[in-house]
Amino acid sequence: MIRRHLPVLITLAVFIVGYLICLAQFPSFASTRVVGNLLTDNAFLGIVAVGMTFVILSGGIDLSVGSVIAFTGVFLAVAIERYGVNPYLAFVFILGLAALFGAGMGFLIHAFQIPAFIVTLAGMFLARGLCFVLTTDSIPINAPAYGQIADIAFALPGGGRLTFIAIVMLMTFAAGIVLAHFTRFGANVYALGGNRTSAELMGVPVGKTTIRIYMLSSLLAALAGIVFSFYTSAGYSLAATGVELDTIAAVVIGGTLLTGGYGTIIGTLVGVLIQGLIQTYITFEGTLSSWWTKIAIGALLFAFIVLQRGLSAASVRSRST
Amino acid sequence: MQPVTEQPQLLEIRGLTKGFPGVQALDHVDFTLHAGEIHGLLGENGAGKSTLIKVLTGVLRRDAGIIRLEGHEVTARDTADALSLGIGTVYQEVNLLPNLSAAENLFIGRQPHRFGLVRTGEMRRRAVELLSGYGLDIDVANPLSSYSVAIQQIVAIARAVDLSAKVLILDEPTASLDAQEVETLFEILRRLKSRGIGIVFVTHFLDQVYAVCDRITVLRNGRLVGSRPIAELPRIELVSMMLGRELAAEALHRNQRPAVVGEPLVAFRNYGKSRLIEPFDLALRPGEVVGLAGLLGSGRTETAKLVFGIERADSGQAFVDGKPVRLATPRDAARLRFGFTPEDRKTEGIVAELSVRENIVLALQAQRGWLHKIPRAKQDEIASRFIKLLDIRTPDAEKPIGLLSGGNQQKALLARWLATEPRFLILDEPTRGIDVGAHAEIIRLIERLCEEGLALLVISSELEEIASYSDRVVVLRDRRHVRELSGDEVSADTIMTTIASHS
Numbered sequence: 075m076i077r078r079h080l081p082v083l084i085t086l087a088v089f090i091v092g093y094l095i096c097l098a099q100f101p102s103f104a105s106t107r108v109v110g111n112l113l114t115d116n117a118f119l120g121i122v123a124v125g126m127t128f129v130i131l132s133g134g135i136d137l138s139v140g141s142v143i144a145f146t147g148v149f150l151a152v153a154i155e156r157y158g159v160n161p162y163l164a165f166v167f168i169l170g171l172a173a174l175f176g177a178g179m180g181f182l183i184h185a186f187q188i189p190a191f192i193v194t195l196a197g198m199f200l201a202r203g204l205c206f207v208l209t210t211d212s213i214p215i216n217a218p219a220y221g222q223i224a225d226i227a228f229a230l231p232g233g234g235r236l237t238f239i240a241i242v243m244l245m246t247f248a249a250g251i252v253l254a255h256f257t258r259f260g261a262n263v264y265a266l267g268g269n270r271t272s273a274e275l276m277g278v279p280v281g282k283t284t285i286r287i288y289m290l291s292s293l294l295a296a297l298a299g300i301v302f303s304f305y306t307s308a309g310y311s312l313a314a315t316g317v318e319l320d321t322i323a324a325v326v327i328g329g330t331l332l333t334g335g336y337g338t339i340i341g342t343l344v345g346v347l348i349q350g351l352i353q354t355y356i357t358f359e360g361t362l363s364s365w366w367t368k369i370a371i372g373a374l375l376f377a378f379i380v381l382q383r384g385l386s387a388a389s390v391r392s393r394s395t
Numbered sequence: 396m397q398p399v400t401e402q403p404q405l406l407e408i409r410g411l412t413k414g415f416p417g418v419q420a421l422d423h424v425d426f427t428l429h430a431g432e433i434h435g436l437l438g439e440n441g442a443g444k445s446t447l448i449k450v451l452t453g454v455l456r457r458d459a460g461i462i463r464l465e466g467h468e469v470t471a472r473d474t475a476d477a478l479s480l481g482i483g484t485v486y487q488e489v490n491l492l493p494n495l496s497a498a499e500n501l502f503i504g505r506q507p508h509r510f511g512l513v514r515t516g517e518m519r520r521r522a523v524e525l526l527s528g529y530g531l532d533i534d535v536a537n538p539l540s541s542y543s544v545a546i547q548q549i550v551a552i553a554r555a556v557d558l559s560a561k562v563l564i565l566d567e568p569t570a571s572l573d574a575q576e577v578e579t580l581f582e583i584l585r586r587l588k589s590r591g592i593g594i595v596f597v598t599h600f601l602d603q604v605y606a607v608c609d610r611i612t613v614l615r616n617g618r619l620v621g622s623r624p625i626a627e628l629p630r631i632e633l634v635s636m637m638l639g640r641e642l643a644a645e646a647l648h649r650n651q652r653p654a655v656v657g658e659p660l661v662a663f664r665n666y667g668k669s670r671l672i673e674p675f676d677l678a679l680r681p682g683e684v685v686g687l688a689g690l691l692g693s694g695r696t697e698t699a700k701l702v703f704g705i706e707r708a709d710s711g712q713a714f715v716d717g718k719p720v721r722l723a724t725p726r727d728a729a730r731l732r733f734g735f736t737p738e739d740r741k742t743e744g745i746v747a748e749l750s751v752r753e754n755i756v757l758a759l760q761a762q763r764g765w766l767h768k769i770p771r772a773k774q775d776e777i778a779s780r781f782i783k784l785l786d787i788r789t790p791d792a793e794k795p796i797g798l799l800s801g802g803n804q805q806k807a808l809l810a811r812w813l814a815t816e817p818r819f820l821i822l823d824e825p826t827r828g829i830d831v832g833a834h835a836e837i838i839r840l841i842e843r844l845c846e847e848g849l850a851l852l853v854i855s856s857e858l859e860e861i862a863s864y865s866d867r868v869v870v871l872r873d874r875r876h877v878r879e880l881s882g883d884e885v886s887a888d889t890i891m892t893t894i895a896s897h898s
Contacts (some may be wrong), residue, residue, distance in 0.1 A: 126659035254514045260497055268494035274553075275490045277504050335494035 080385060081378075082341040083327030086115065088327075088374070089344050092351050094347050104172045104195075106234025108354065113240035116350040118298040118305060119245040120343065124250040127342045130293045131254070132266040132287050133334030134190035134343035138179065138197035138315035139295040142172055143322060144310070147301025151213035153307025159220040169296050172268045176292025180285035194288075198318070212310035215303060224304050239301045243333035245296065250339040263287060267334025292323070324349055331382055348374070404466075405430040406482075406562050413446055420446040422505045422617045428562060428593040431731040433584055435625070436597045437637055439691050439856055444597055448564055449595050452477040452484050457750070464561070483555025484893040487567040489892035490545040491554075498522035500539050501554050529583055531879040545576035548585065556587060563587065564595045570692065571602060573618065573670070581607045597693035600873055601895070615639050630895040637690065638858060638891060651821055652891035657681065658717060660850045661733075661819050662746070663702065666711035672697040674710050674742060679819065679850040682839065686861035687854045688890045689871030695854045697874065699821050702852065703735040704728040729762055731819075734812030737852070738823040738824035744808050747797030751789050752778035754796045754807050759814045781810035785840065805837060824862065838864055858887035870894060 086203050113120075127191040129136045147169050153159040153167075155208045175197065182193045211227045226238040254260040261281040274280050303309060322332075327343025332335025352370045406428040413421040421443045428434050438444050449455040451462065455473030457615040464480060471477035474484070492499045498507070498519045507521065518623055522535040529549050539547055555563055565584075569577045584594055584607055595650045596608060604611060605625060612622040613636040615658050620636045641742060659678035667674030672694040679685055687695045702713075704722045713722040718867055722728060728735070737744050745754055756774050763769065769777075778792040785806040789799055796807055812820055825837050841864050845851050855861040859870060867881040870893040878893050 109515060129832065173780065252512070256515070258506055258508065258513060261495065261513065262504055264495055264499075265492050268492035269490075272490040274493055276492070276500075277478060295595045335492075 076080040079338075079383065081336070082333075082338050084342070084381065085327060085329045085341050085344045085348070087350065089348050092348060096351065096355050096358070100355075101259050103182075103354075103358075106230035107113050108234070110230055110234035110236055110240065110348045112347065112354055113243065114235075114237045114305075115353070117237075117243040118237040118302040118314075119324065119349070120346045121246045121301060121315065122279050122291075122298040123321045123324045124246050124339060124350075126318075126330060127250065127325050127328070127330055127339055128254065128263055128287050128338060129190070130267075130322070130325050130330050130332060131334055132263045133270065133286070134183070134284075135194060135322070136179075136197075136286065136291045136374065137194040137318045138175075138201055139193065139200045139291060139298070140207070140314045140319075141201035142298040143314040143317055144304055144312070145205050146172065146296045147210075147303045147306070147309035147313055148205045148208050148213070150300065150303050151215050151311070153206050153212055154215055154217050161217050164305035165300055168300070169293060170179075171285045172292040172296030172299075173289050176295075177285050179292070180288030181289070181386075183288065184281045188234050188381070191290075192323040194340060206377040208311075209309075210291055210311060212308055215306045216307075220304065220307060224307070241302050242297070244300055246297070247330065247339060247343050250342075251270035254339050259283065259286065267331075269334075269335075291315050299334055320349065320371075323371050327374055327378050329378075329382075332379070403430055404428075404593060405432075405464070407461075407463040408447075408451075409461045409463075409465075411447065411450060412458045412460070413450055413455060414458055419617050421450070421457075421460075424614065424619045425622075426612055426619075427622070428595060428641055430561075430593050431588050431591045432609050433588055433594045433596055433607055435604045436595055436614070437599075437604065437633070438614035438620075439637060443617040444614055445566070446612070446617075448484065448566060448595075448597070452482060452564065473629070478555070478560070481561035482564065483558060483560035483562070484564040484566065485548060485551040485555055486566055487549050487570045489544060491539055491547060491551055493886045494538055496536050496716050497526070497539050498535040498543070498549055501525060501535075501557065510708070525553055525557055526550070526838045527846050527887045531581070534735060536729070543573050543575075543576075545579065548572070548580065552583060552587075556592065560592065560597065562593045564597075566597045567599070567692075569598060569600065571670075577603065599690050601633065601690070606628075613637055616663075631892060633652070634690075634891055634895040638856075639818070655756060659714075660716065662714040662717075664714070666708050666713060667711050668697075668701060668706055669872070671706060672701060673875045675869075677852075677876070679704070679852060681848045681850055682845045684845050684851045684853060684864050686865035686868040686885075687852065687871060688858060688861050688868050689894060691828075691856070692874075693871040693894075694874035694876075695871055696823055698869075698871070699735065699823050699852065699854055702728075703821055704732055705735075727810045729758065729815070731818045732815065734758070734815060734817035734820040736808045736812060736822050736825060738821075741787055745796050745804050748795055750793045751782070751787065751796050751799070751807055752792040753782055756815055757791075757813045762815055777814050779816060781807075781864055785810055786836065792888035802837070802852050806840075809837075809840065813844075817849065820844070821854075824856065825853065826855065826857065857889050862890065 093103065102108060118207050121144065126136060126139065149163050149168050153164045154161050179197050182188055183190050225237055227235040254263065263277050265278045266280065266283055269290055270280065300312065306313070324345040325342050326332055327348055328341035329339070330341060349371060353367050356364060356366050402799050404427060404460065408424065408426040410422050411424045424447060426447070436444050436447070446455065450457045453476050454471045461664055469480050471482065473481055476646055495503065501522050502518050507517045508514060519535050524550050526533065526535065531546065531549055533542060533546065539550065552563065563717065568580060572580065588594060598604060598834065608625050610622065611628065611633065613620040615637070617796065643838050657680050660681045662678040664678070665674045675698065685699055689695050701708050703726050706726050707723050714720065719730060723733070746757070755778050756769055756793050760769055768845055781787065782789065782792060787806045787810065788803050796804055799807065838860065841851060841853065853861065853865065865885055867879055869876050869892055870878045872894060880889055
């Protein structure tokens with residue numbers, strides 16, 4: 075029981091230790107303001123990481139999510155500001171478009187047995203390129219709906235705010251947990267990551283599941299894009315570059331095995347929060363360059379991958395004796 | 396014994412034919428399975444067993460023939476479809492999902508659910524209930540990978556049967572189980588049989604065939620050899636059905652050579668590895684050919700792998716020139732001047748893209764270390780010498796070896812090891828898959844090599860062949876060296892009776 079949840083427990087321990095270190099140095103880390111901001115600042119990363127967790131659990135990878143976030147922002151800015159489209163209509167449309175995009179990638183991966191790496195790399199260039207077709211400028215979004223939505227927040231005791239986008243992220247995680255652990259689709263995703271051939275022999279609908287996984291990932295990337303546009307109030311073609319890699323890092327630090335089959339959604343949440351925590355610490359510290367975030371993430375990622383190797387080797391050994 | 400033939404026909408296969416480019420895998424094969432019967436499906440490598448199972452379970456399409464299940468003609472589109480028709484398969488390498496829980500493995504795709512959500516508690520309760528019917532009491536919430544292969548196999552059987560299987564196919568289920576686990580498995584099979592399930596049991600172990608089967612069908616080279624009730628089938632007849640050889644009275648033409656005398660070059664004492672092969676004694680003198688004979692899965696290749704250090708022995712000691720030596724890796728073996736040509740040329744032997752020359756010098760180069768590259772002139776010299784010596788048919792030494800015929804690839808592989816000037820050479824099925832002409836050449840080559848003082852250990856399924864060139868023959872059965880034949884005892888007949896004899 076404990077062994078099964080060991081990677082998540084370790085992630086959680088890292089987060090708690092990290093948080094305590096921050097707290098010791100900067101007592102204000104205990105304030106709801108910092109906690110609220112931690113959630114708000116990482117809302118888009120969290121949302122896209124939920125989709126990425128499903129992809130990685132199934133043994134795949136999705137490199138297109140950063141570009142989809144950027145495209146979503148640019149599309150919304152152009153549609154709302156230039157053409158006066160109703161924002162809500164634009165949201166529905168971009169979510170639908172992204173779902174189609176993801177389903178298309180999933181179809182290619184399944185039907186032609188092309189590695190997900192290649193297909194989503196192509197998707198990444200395609201979505202990024204389409205941004206520049208729409209515009210090369212950074213377009214601010216001033217629609218009144220944006221202001222209204224951005225203002226929705228629950229006041230937390232102690233002056234903090236639980237913003238709308240933080241709530242969207244937390245709800246996405248809740249939905250992701252239910253989907254991964256309490257539905258047949260979730261079981262099929264794990265099955266695919268465990269052993270694709272066996273899954274097929276056992277009657278798991280491999281094609282349908284693959285398409286849905288990438289559809290979900292792109293859909294959530296678009297949702298993250300919408301959230302990101304609330305956060306920045308703008309659409310810009312060069313936004314969110316490298317986010318796909320931050321996302322993968324969050325998922326792996328969250329205890330999901332990069333080769334698929336093992337991992338949890340809740341672990342990913344902790345993985346995202348660890349990244350946010352490091353970022354916040356460096357902001358508080360003030361003298362460190364923000365690149366130190368990357369260095370810390372790199373070190374953590376490496377430590378976690380080595381740890382996973384060790385754990386899986388240990389479990390193989392314990393079975394053979 | 397129950398007159399099982401009075402049971403209704405459950406599965407009926409008539410005239411099943413399936414060809415692959417260059418080989419007829421199944422040629423008008425008939426097969427009948429009755430309800431409540433355990434039916435052994437036997438045959439050596441390439442007999443067509445796996446093709447038959449694959450066609451039956453929808454993995455492959457048949458070219459011709461009829462499959463009837465309970466009187467209705469059926470064609471499975473894929474395994475899932477076969478399962479829904481009532482044909483379940485359990486493979487040797489358990490095809491379940493190691494990362495999912497035992498319960499999820501049993502119920503994936505049909506989990507009990509309410510409002511779209513899986514009722515995990517209910518699923519686990521039903522899994523426990525189902526497995527208790529098989530005498531299995533495990534924590535079904537644990538991932539399957541935390542359990543032994545035997546338990547995984549029972550879970551796989553439970554799953555297949557629970558999915559309304561009428562026909563249960565077990566493809567070498569006992570290959571990685573120990574004796575106790577095999578007995579448990581057989582107990583389960585007998586219970587399933589009494590419930591009217593028809594079981595197809597693929598195995599190489601004759602003892603197990605006699606322990607559990609009601610009837611056997613033997614295939615050879617894609618053809619049906621026969622189908623007989625096991626109760627009235629003597630072992631020797633079963634073995635001769637499998638090996639395709641009548642107990643012939645005519646004396647074998649045997650190349651009579653004077654018995655080799657002298658001190659052994661290599662010797663293995665009490666050498667073995669648990670679960671792989673029981674400890675054995677084996678000694679070879681210079682200029683001696685020792686054959687390893689036995690059915691598939693009897694431990695022939697395992698012996699070779701142990702002797703060449705591919706598998707590490709956990710008991711016993713190896714000696715060279717009477718001195719104990721370390722033999723833990725193929726590198727050790729190569730340093731002791733051992734050579735090994737594996738059974739599967741394509742995956743373990745040749746590097747198809749490299750030229751004949753590069754393939755020939757590969758082992759020699761590896762022995763020298765990569766820093767001491769063999770000069771090109773020397774490489775050319777070695778290659779051309781062996782091409783001439785072994786009569787390798789290739790337009791030139793630079794042709795990619797993958798383009799050569801099987802026999803010539805085999806000779807190039809031999810050349811690879813001969814170039815290292817070995818003292819002890821292991822040949823695993825040196826004549827498999829090569830044409831008759833090349834066959835004879837390889838055998839002549841074997842004889843010539845031992846005249847030059849090489850010690851040879853040869854594995855072959857061709858009894859006549861092995862009897863013709865071996866000074867001694869070790870017969871294996873159920874991963875054990877059961878008897879060593881020498882002198883006049885070395886004949887295909889004796890080998891066959893030894894294989895068939897009770898342990």
